Amino acid sequence: MSTFRSDLSQTEFPLSERISAKTIRGSVLELIQKENPDFNENCHLSISELNNYREKYLSNMMQEQLGDLSTLDKTVLASLNEKKLISDQLEDQQSKDTFGQRIADRVATFGGSWTFIISFMTFLLMWIAFNAFILLNKGFDPYPFILLNLILSCLAALQAPVIMMSQNRQEEKDRERAKKDYMINLKSEVEIRLLHDKIDHLIIHQQQELLEMQKIQLDTMKDLLQKHTREKE
Numbered sequence: 001m002s003t004f005r006s007d008l009s010q011t012e013f014p015l016s017e018r019i020s021a022k023t024i025r026g027s028v029l030e031l032i033q034k035e036n037p038d039f040n041e042n043c044h045l046s047i048s049e050l051n052n053y054r055e056k057y058l059s060n061m062m063q064e065q066l067g068d069l070s071t072l073d074k075t076v077l078a079s080l081n082e083k084k085l086i087s088d089q090l091e092d093q094q095s096k097d098t099f100g101q102r103i104a105d106r107v108a109t110f111g112g113s114w115t116f117i118i119s120f121m122t123f124l125l126m127w128i129a130f131n132a133f134i135l136l137n138k139g140f141d142p143y144p145f146i147l148l149n150l151i152l153s154c155l156a157a158l159q160a161p162v163i164m165m166s167q168n169r170q171e172e173k174d175r176e177r178a179k180k181d182y183m184i185n186l187k188s189e190v191e192i193r194l195l196h197d198k199i200d201h202l203i204i205h206q207q208q209e210l211l212e213m214q215k216i217q218l219d220t221m222k223d224l225l226q227k228h229t230r231e232k233e
Contacts, residue, residue, distance in 0.1 A: 007043035008036060017046040024050065028057050058190050101169055108166030111159055124148070 002015040021029060021041045032053050033039050097105075110116050127148055131139045141147040 004044060006045045006049060008032070008039060008045040008049050011046075013046040013048075017048065018044050019047055019050050020044055028053055031057050031060070101165075104162050104165040105169060107159070107162045111163060 003012045004015050004018045005012055021032075021039065021043045024032070028050070029041075032045075039045075127141070128145065131137065131141050131145065132143060135142075137143050
């Protein structure tokens, strides 16, 4: 297999990965020359080395636009370097709900349903009917149902903070969802930019190959014409 030596790292790479410095975008080339002053437009490097500098350029650009990179930005860049899906890393970072959080979610879900409303109204009516009509206000909780009011007050006092806990959990989930959307959108934008650079390189590389083929064809035609001219003479 044919190989070439990279002018950047002096490492052998397959010839198919050779990239001419003339085809590199100016901003990326400036970054390469900043770290390697001897690298010029007549030099060559591999596609893997070029991709590393593209990612460095994007990282520097993000840092200039956003200031210091946040943990989310670093996670996105890490997923690019490791060639992993951002969704896989997000699943690894998810924490498991505690027992109290699960109970709070279930209480809030049940407390905001028609099942709870109908069941509780049925309980109240049965309580009032049993004490007022069956026991004729001589039972354990006669009118004005002081025990029932106490039960309702205790229920409201306990239910309110539990529902607030569940709402806080929902807000945390919304924030986590927003962070995930931000990281996925940011990675999509960065990958689209990298894809544009790669497509530009492929187009320029193909054009160079076509020009080389045309030059070879022209040289062949010239040789044939010269040969034909000599034969006529």
